[in-house]
Amino acid sequence: MAFLKKVQVLELKIDEFLNLVSESGILFSQVVSLYLSNQISLMEEKCERIRTHERTADEYRKNIEEHLYRHTLIPENRGDVLAILENTDDVINQIKSSALDLLTEKPEIPEFINQYVTMLAQSNAHAVEEVIKAVRAFFHNIHSVNDYAHKVFFYEKEVDELGEKIRKEIFASKIELARKLHLKQILLEMELVSDYCQNVCDRLIIYTIKRQL
Amino acid sequence: MAFILLISGLFLGWSLGANDAGNIFGAAVETRMIKFKTAAWIASIFVILGAVIQGGGTSLTLSRLGSVNALAGSFTVALAAGLSLILMVRLRIPVSSSQAVVGSIIGWNIFTGAFTDISVLLSIVSAWIITPVLSALFTLLIYHIFNYCLNRYSIHIIRLDFYTRIGLIVIGAFGAYSLGANNIANVMGMFIDSSPFTDIYINRYFQISGISQLFFIGALAIAVGIFTYSQKNMRTVGHDLFKLSPLTGLIVVLSSSMVLFMFSSRSFANLMHLLHLPALPLVPVSSSQAVIGSIVGLSLSKGIQNMQYKILGRISIGWIVNPVFAGVVCFISLFVVQNVFDQVVFKPSIYRFDKAVMIKLDKEGIDINKLSILNGQTYYSSNELRKNLSLIKLDNSEKQKIADISFIYPIRIEHDKIINRLNSDYFNSEQLHNLHMLHNHLFYHKWQLNESLEEISETWAFKDKRIRNEYHNRELQKKYSILYKNFQLKTYHIE
Numbered sequence: 001m002a003f004l005k006k007v008q009v010l011e012l013k014i015d016e017f018l019n020l021v022s023e024s025g026i027l028f029s030q031v032v033s034l035y036l037s038n039q040i041s042l043m044e045e046k047c048e049r050i051r052t053h054e055r056t057a058d059e060y061r062k063n064i065e066e067h068l069y070r071h072t073l074i075p076e077n078r079g080d081v082l083a084i085l086e087n088t089d090d091v092i093n094q095i096k097s098s099a100l101d102l103l104t105e106k107p108e109i110p111e112f113i114n115q116y117v118t119m120l121a122q123s124n125a126h127a128v129e130e131v132i133k134a135v136r137a138f139f140h141n142i143h144s145v146n147d148y149a150h151k152v153f154f155y156e157k158e159v160d161e162l163g164e165k166i167r168k169e170i171f172a173s174k175i176e177l178a179r180k181l182h183l184k185q186i187l188l189e190m191e192l193v194s195d196y197c198q199n200v201c202d203r204l205i206i207y208t209i210k211r212q213l
Numbered sequence: 214m215a216f217i218l219l220i221s222g223l224f225l226g227w228s229l230g231a232n233d234a235g236n237i238f239g240a241a242v243e244t245r246m247i248k249f250k251t252a253a254w255i256a257s258i259f260v261i262l263g264a265v266i267q268g269g270g271t272s273l274t275l276s277r278l279g280s281v282n283a284l285a286g287s288f289t290v291a292l293a294a295g296l297s298l299i300l301m302v303r304l305r306i307p308v309s310s311s312q313a314v315v316g317s318i319i320g321w322n323i324f325t326g327a328f329t330d331i332s333v334l335l336s337i338v339s340a341w342i343i344t345p346v347l348s349a350l351f352t353l354l355i356y357h358i359f360n361y362c363l364n365r366y367s368i369h370i371i372r373l374d375f376y377t378r379i380g381l382i383v384i385g386a387f388g389a390y391s392l393g394a395n396n397i398a399n400v401m402g403m404f405i406d407s408s409p410f411t412d413i414y415i416n417r418y419f420q421i422s423g424i425s426q427l428f429f430i431g432a433l434a435i436a437v438g439i440f441t442y443s444q445k446n447m448r449t450v451g452h453d454l455f456k457l458s459p460l461t462g463l464i465v466v467l468s469s470s471m472v473l474f475m476f477s478s479r480s481f482a483n484l485m486h487l488l489h490l491p492a493l494p495l496v497p498v499s500s501s502q503a504v505i506g507s508i509v510g511l512s513l514s515k516g517i518q519n520m521q522y523k524i525l526g527r528i529s530i531g532w533i534v535n536p537v538f539a540g541v542v543c544f545i546s547l548f549v550v551q552n553v554f555d556q557v558v559f560k561p562s563i564y565r566f567d568k569a570v571m572i573k574l575d576k577e578g579i580d581i582n583k584l585s586i587l588n589g590q591t592y593y594s595s596n597e598l599r600k601n602l603s604l605i606k607l608d609n610s611e612k613q614k615i616a617d618i619s620f621i622y623p624i625r626i627e628h629d630k631i632i633n634r635l636n637s638d639y640f641n642s643e644q645l646h647n648l649h650m651l652h653n654h655l656f657y658h659k660w661q662l663n664e665s666l667e668e669i670s671e672t673w674a675f676k677d678k679r680i681r682n683e684y685h686n687r688e689l690q691k692k693y694s695i696l697y698k699n700f701q702l703k704t705y706h707i708e
Contacts, residue, residue: 003375004375007371007372007374007375010371011369011371011372014371072245073371073374073375074370074371074374075244075245075246076244076245076246076458076459077370077374081370138370139369139370139371140367140368140369140370141367143364211370213356213359213360213363213458213460213461
């Protein structure tokens with residue numbers, strides 16, 4: 001019974017970890033919107049929450065890894081599970097890094113791309129939401145993994161297309177080259193969030209085949 | 214000397230433990246779900262329990278095939294089986310000890326002129342073929358049940374791991390129990406009639422029979438095999454043969470253990486009788502072949518088309534080559550042991566058809582008019598008797614009954630043996646008094662002693678074959694077996 005309790009605790013920790021990543025995705029979308037509407041103090045608050053979430057998620061991940069090794073749990077799938085958790089951790093790391101870039105570098109975003117940047121941030125948030133659903137499905141119900149992964153791939157493509165469109169618009173405009181390059185760098189960082197989501201899904205699809213009876 | 218001659222059986226036990234424990238815990242140990250030491254302890258404890266509690270059924274079938282009645286003969290039979298196994302393993306043919314032992318016993322039958330009951334042999338051989346087929350079918354069924362449950366109930370991977378681990382331990386214990394119950398006959402079955410062990414009485418309700426002691430020693434040898442040499446084989450079964458996951462490993466172990474259990478459980482056979490379904494014979498079968506059948510079933514469940522026909526072909530070669538080789542080795546070894554080492558490898562079985570026997574046969578409902586050519590005759594081997602019986606139109610059960618009734622087994626009841634050898638806790642005072650009344654009586658057949666005792670007192674009478682009388686009849690049969698063994702005359706003269 002004590003062992004079953006340990007199992008329950010671990011399940012809760014994994015759920016908590018995924019909740020933090022999922023929330024950070026939503027917060028990131030809010031951060032971008034607040035920045036574009038010039039509500040910097042509110043944005044700072046959200047960034048701080050992302051930072052705390054990232055730190056807590058790191059602790060959870062390390063704790064889960066330690067728990068899995070110490071109690072020799074899921075020896076057959078341990079490597080796969082740890083790889084998924086680490087890749088998911090990369091997503092929240094990238095969210096934090098991208099949000100802090102906005103906060104510290106405060107790029108001047110021209111109005112004509114405002115709408116696209118908001119859409120890009122939202123698509124990123126959707127990708128994060130779907131990847132978390134896919135990871136949860138991997139733990140609970142592997143048959144749904146592909147459905148969620150498919151959505152992640154959709155949003156990742158959306159983000160790529162939007163990024164390309166925004167870059168074209170920026171470089172076609174008459175703003176300074178230095179500003180253009182700065183904006184390009186900031187946008188590429190934002191696009192990385194959905195790329196990391198895609199990485200998680202690539203792994204999930206392979207591991208799901210392995211996990212089938 | 215008697216205990217030294219058990220060595221060949223103990224070697225068979227050791228090799229069984231070294232090879233077959235891998236079939237049960239291979240997947241669990243290889244996937245690191247269970248530590249080797251834990252697996253070895255569970256396997257050893259439950260193999261011993263299975264052998265001692267339920268090992269009798271399959272042993273009885275082997276003794277019906279050939280009752281090896283001299284210790285040197287038993288030693289040679291086990292040795293020949295062991296040698297055959299070593300050679301087959303070197304030739305990379307997946308064989309079982311059961312096939313080697315059966316071949317060896319037939320070799321003994323041919324050497325001693327004892328009769329080989331073809332119907333028993335056929336039931337044993339059919340069990341070998343049924344084993345992988347049944348195992349594959351069970352796997353198909355269990356796989357689909359598991360798959361349905363996993364799809365229906367979304368179980369977290371961590372929790373599923375926990376349940377699988379418990380399942381591997383519980384089913385592994387069941388598998389080890391079934392292995393002990395089914396395969397102890399291969400290890401010690403040939404020593405039953407020549408066993409050096411005598412019954413030990415603790416009290417009225419608890420006694421340890423000689424056969425249980427024999428099986429215990431055999432099971433200990435299996436346990437030693439598990440601890441000393443099974444780790445490498447667990448790797449082979451869990452990895453090289455087929456990459457099993459913990460869950461598929463669980464399915465394979467469950468289905469193959471169920472097959473082993475069905476071929477060794479008297480209660481299951483009785484249940485099948487009650488349901489008017491054909492019961493499986495209680496026969497020692499191969500756990501390796503059950504596992505291979507199970508893996509084939511798993512491949513079919515997963516829709517894998519490229520079946521390893523080569524492995525299946527090798528298994529069927531083993532069904533023929535292994536027993537034939539063991540039989541030949543046994544025949545030659547018996548010749549050497551008897552003529553070079555001057556050991557008694559068999560005691561002659563004598564069958565006599567005197568007036569008393571003919572009356573008894575008549576009472577038992579056999580048409581003695583058909584047996585006129587046997588009247589007054591004495592036969593000095595079961596083969597000679599069977600040859601003569603084959604001239605008369607009789608069914609198999611009638612032939613068996615005639616052989617049992619005419620079999621000479623001289624018994625003399627004596628006061629000092631009653632006092633010194635029988636336990637007054639196990640036999641009640643009335644029964645002991647009845648036996649004293651028969652002091653110095655000589656019986657040529659077992660049934661004569663039974664009839665005399667039944668005449669004196671009802672406590673010696675068997676009751677109708679009903680479930681409520683089963684315990685009484687089983688206990689009484691045990692008491693008669695003790696009397697036969699303790700009062701048997703070693704030397705006698707046939708009048």
